[in-house]
Amino acid sequence: MASRTVWHFAYSSNMNRTQMRSRVGNVLEEHNAHLPNYELRFNKKIRGGTAGANIQPAPGKTVYGVLYKIEENAFRSLDRYEGVPEHYRRIEVQVTPDGGQPVPAQIYIASSIVCLTLISGKLRPPPARPDRMFQ
DSSP, X not given: OOOXXXXXXXXXXXXXXXXXXXXXSOEEEEEEEEEEEEEEEEEEEOGGGBEEEXXXXXXXXXXXXXEEEEEGGGHHHHHHHHTTTTTEEEEEEEEEETTSOOEEEEEEEEXXXXXXXXXXXXXXXXXXXXXXXXX
């Protein structure tokens, strides 16, 4: 019996193809995509008091990322890596691949209890790591 497949929308460092494959195993498809009415924020507290990536609803804004088709059971590993349910929770949203129609996809959004604002001075900006995001 074949495994059920699902779409996962990745942003920030999870857009890195090598990193994603190390976390989920087989990636069946991948497409550049966007998530309307959300914005990328660095308001999630991570180790050392730095800010990690998060997305949150924001009318009129857009988050760009990668849409991966993966086997549903790959979320067991990915959920552990992302710290579900303590750090992130997984929700379903409509994501649009470049040149395509919207599809339902799973995303990770930070649990509200771990989000702080950079403006409050409680979090330091994340270290610049574009090498991890775009490979």
